[in-house]
Amino acid sequence: MKQSAIKLNDKVAKAYENTPPKERKKLDDIVNRWLSNIFSRSTDPVKKLFNTMEEIGVEANEKGITPQALDEILEEIKEEMRHEKE
Numbered sequence: 759m760k761q762s763a764i765k766l767n768d769k770v771a772k773a774y775e776n777t778p779p780k781e782r783k784k785l786d787d788i789v790n791r792w793l794s795n796i797f798s799r800s801t802d803p804v805k806k807l808f809n810t811m812e813e814i815g816v817e818a819n820e821k822g823i824t825p826q827a828l829d830e831i832l833e834e835i836k837e838e839m840r841h842e843k844e
Contacts, residue, residue, distance in 0.1 A: 759790075767838050784821040791817055 766774065777785065795810040818828055 767842075769834065769838055773834075784818075784823060787821065788814055788817055788823075 792810055792814055795813055796806060
């Protein structure tokens, strides 16, 4: 697998860096799957989004990441986006 850089906001980057290696691997797998789906799915963006979201949920569940943990991550992202707009 090839390593590539992606820009993250400071809060997300810090949270990722402070995540234990075993959990970080799970996150890496989820993000890899998510990006893979985005780049390889049909051209219908809505279908792409829903397929990706469904697969992320399934994979997160398989890797032991609870729906509550995913909700917390999404809330953090939403909060960051709100602050960026201000």
